[in-house]
Amino acid sequence: MYHIKYWSVVAFCLMSLPCVASSGKLLATPGVSQIEGNAGGGIVPWAQLAGYASDDEFSINGFCSRADVTDYTLDVCGAQLNLFNRVEFSYAIQQFDVPAFNAQIEQNISGVKVRLYGDIVYSEWPQLSAGILHKSLDDGSIAQLVGAKSTSGTDFYLAASKLHLGAIAGYNWFWNLTTRYSEANELGLLGYGGESDSTRVLFEGSTALFLSRELAVGVEYRQKANNLNLGEQDWKDVFVAWIPNKYVSITAAYLDLGRIAGANDQTGWYFSVTGYW
Amino acid sequence: MQNIALFLLCAGLLVGCANKPALSLYQQLDGKAGIAKLVDSFIYQIGNDEQVFHYFEHANITHFRDGFISHMCMLFEGPCEYRGDSMIAIHTGMNISEKDFNHVVDLLVNAMNEQNISYNVQNKILSKMAPLRGGIIKI
Numbered sequence: 001m002y003h004i005k006y007w008s009v010v011a012f013c014l015m016s017l018p019c020v021a022s023s024g025k026l027l028a029t030p031g032v033s034q035i036e037g038n039a040g041g042g043i044v045p046w047a048q049l050a051g052y053a054s055d056d057e058f059s060i061n062g063f064c065s066r067a068d069v070t071d072y073t074l075d076v077c078g079a080q081l082n083l084f085n086r087v088e089f090s091y092a093i094q095q096f097d098v099p100a101f102n103a104q105i106e107q108n109i110s111g112v113k114v115r116l117y118g119d120i121v122y123s124e125w126p127q128l129s130a131g132i133l134h135k136s137l138d139d140g141s142i143a144q145l146v147g148a149k150s151t152s153g154t155d156f157y158l159a160a161s162k163l164h165l166g167a168i169a170g171y172n173w174f175w176n177l178t179t180r181y182s183e184a185n186e187l188g189l190l191g192y193g194g195e196s197d198s199t200r201v202l203f204e205g206s207t208a209l210f211l212s213r214e215l216a217v218g219v220e221y222r223q224k225a226n227n228l229n230l231g232e233q234d235w236k237d238v239f240v241a242w243i244p245n246k247y248v249s250i251t252a253a254y255l256d257l258g259r260i261a262g263a264n265d266q267t268g269w270y271f272s273v274t275g276y277w
Numbered sequence: 278m279q280n281i282a283l284f285l286l287c288a289g290l291l292v293g294c295a296n297k298p299a300l301s302l303y304q305q306l307d308g309k310a311g312i313a314k315l316v317d318s319f320i321y322q323i324g325n326d327e328q329v330f331h332y333f334e335h336a337n338i339t340h341f342r343d344g345f346i347s348h349m350c351m352l353f354e355g356p357c358e359y360r361g362d363s364m365i366a367i368h369t370g371m372n373i374s375e376k377d378f379n380h381v382v383d384l385l386v387n388a389m390n391e392q393n394i395s396y397n398v399q400n401k402i403l404s405k406m407a408p409l410r411g412g413i414i415k416i
Binding site: 022023024025026027054055056057085121122164165166167169170171172212213 | 374376379380382383386395396397398400401403404407410411
């Protein structure tokens with residue numbers, strides 16, 4: 001008798017999971033997970049906060065992503081906590097494989113993003129958020145070898161996003177612009193700062209068209225600094241995101257990351273999965 | 278940066294082209310008859326929904342149906358004038374949350390799917406209705 005009760009409670013809890021999970025936003029509007037852990041596109045942080053929490057809900061999300069380019073592989077896994085669609089906390093672990101050095105570089109990123117104004121769908125002006133990403137390398141020996149000044153650093157960014165309903169021949173059109181202060185070299189995987197300490201205020205942007213409620217195609221652009229004189233170049237990608245429901249999103253992209261640590265033409269593929277609860 | 282500017286420019290040009298529809302939204306929906314079918318599907322969706330049905334429990338369905346049809350007809354540039362109460366007057370005291378509002382949007386999307394309204398027309402309908410939100414939620 002006790003067992004029946006026990007199992008019926010377990011079954012009830014499992015069945016009620018979708019009801020407990022936050023679902024207060026419209027499908028696909030939170031975006032996907034960015035490689036530095038927060039909500040965004042793949043390489044650009046967006047103004048949206050991760051997950052489907054509206055102003056009286058919270059949400060927890062987890063993701064893993066892989067970028068596989070000519071000479072390198074980056075694996076990222078992370079999680080986000082969204083409180084009342086006002087504050088987003090994120091954490092991500094990046095593992096960067098450098099076969100040439102027979103080395104692996106690991107970096108941890110803690111992030112906080114605050115929504116300052118608006119809603120990407122409903123407000124007259126774009127949704128505006130500000131964020132901080134604190135990054136630190138587990139082992140900074142490669143960063144020091146290539147001339148970085150520090151093995152940890154902090155990025156600050158301001159992002160504006162807007163979804164225009166039916167704007168382009170009836171398709172929903174999304175855009176995002178981000179400006180970031182950063183001293184990072186290749187996301188920080190090659191440390192922070194360097195002998196030439198070039199541009200520190202960088203611009204990034206994304207735009208996408210929703211071909212249906214579940215499917216978006218878009219492009220991203222991310223300006224990069226060249227602190228190490230290694231010819232670091234701006235990043236670009238073309239992506240497809242599939243958001244079949246409010247529990248999962250899957251993103252695939254073609255990346256053009258230019259020159260990384262002396263190796264030219266780093267192009268390749270990106271895959272990412274986010275689960276929302 | 279050049280690329281971003283180019284994307285925005287192209288997108289802007291596309292928006293420009295899309296701004297000359299031959300038919301009004303009212304006409305694309307098959308006029309008042311089409312709107313009535315959509316509103317009937319929407320009422321059916323709400324009637325079967327546990328999350329938001331309580332907001333409508335004491336509503337007069339005929340009154341709601343007539344009001345919604347003439348309101349949509351006017352919003353979609355049809356030959357109608359909505360003479361009902363303002364959105365603020367209707368929703369004051371209901372204290373509708375952001376979450377429940379978006380859930381009703383989901384139900385409207387279900388109703389539009391049920392009526393085989395194309396994705397592009399659905400988005401135009403949503404863009405006409407989205408500005409009403411300020412007079413509906415949290416009051």
